[in-house]
């Protein structure tokens with residue numbers, strides 16, 4: 468190890484409490500044949516209600532919950548499996564509404580951008596997808612990656628070739644030229660080569676960018692409405708698209724059945740996007756009373772990504788900070804403001820969906836967001852709702868994720884202890900099942 472990589476390893480170790488060592492089961496422990504009986508001591512099947520039921524058995528056939536029975540029941544047929552979670556607390560598989568599966572911040576990030584191929588990104592993403600699933604996240608929205616890498620990874624998980632969470636993928640973010648979603652800080656000819664097709668200028672050109680994303684396979688449209696912390700440019704954190712461009716983006720996405728979510732720090736960009744009819748805001752760092760009024764009027768979700776703010780502020784103020792000067796200035800400016808922002812939004816009645824921007828921080832640490840949400844004033848139950856029923860509503864997948872119910876996919880996780888009194892129990896998964904297949908036990 469070089470001196471630098473020792474230093475980096477030390478920072479990363481200090482910054483992230485890694486997921487407890489687990490022996491992941493790559494082959495399903497339960498599968499297509501037979502029925503699985505999961506005996507549950509405490510069950511929060513529907514976090515919306517907050518009701519914890521005692522002594523239940525979840526009956527699972529194929530990828531679905533087919534029955535929820537009182538008491539502990541075992542399978543009687545050959546090929547049946549019984550899983551004992553009588554000492555555990557069981558809840559629906561968690562949802563992270565904002566990740567970047569194909570990358571992770573490191574001192575080599577700027578070099579990786581010009582050395583890794585899309586195929587490399589997809590393979591790296593497969594490793595991170597597995598870590599994410601092992602950490603109890605059975606569904607994620609990936610809000611920024613190369614189209615080729617993330618759509619291939621999403622499809623591979625869907626086919627069952629690669630273990631990972633169900634992925635709702637945006638692909639490349641729609642951004643202005645020179646904006647947060649463009650390639651910045653290299654020599655001009657390199658940037659010209661790497662700049663994605665989703666970068667645009669002018670209303671018509673931005674409609675083109677949205678339509679190309681839909682054609683390429685985007686499930687959701689992600690835009691960078693304002694500047695961002697980790698782009699290597701001193702262009703600030705304010706609004707970057709014009710109001711006309713925002714209106715064109717939202718209209719063209721909605722016409723093709725896609726929701727639009729906006730990365731937004733500066734209040735001008737937040738409020739302009741909400742006025743343009745945008746569907747949700749990521750980060751929201753400088754939101755004000757007017758933003759809160761607009762969020763509530765439109766029923767729009769905020770995804771606060773507190774873990775990202777916490778992470779970049781800690782890196783930027785550490786003695787071994789590896790961010791560039793432009794990144795460091797923005798990290799120190801925005802990072803520390805995010806907990807207070809989430810507190811004001813929550814107190815103001817804004818709907819919150821759980822999202823971490825993981826890929827900024829380390830994959831597998833996603834559940835550290837729960838403690839930050841509680842610091843921002845959410846109750847543990849509200850934080851769990853944000854990562855289940857609310858995230859499912861935000862991503863428009865309430866019929867397939869966010870609850871444990873008959874007819875729903877069997878996405879089920881369990882922890883020891885009581886997450887309704889201590890949300891950090893969610894950082895250590897005792898059991899993870901996705902679509903009826905057991906991955907952690």
Ligand SMILES: [Zn+2]
Pocket residue numbers: 565566567610611824
């Ligand atoms: Zn992000």
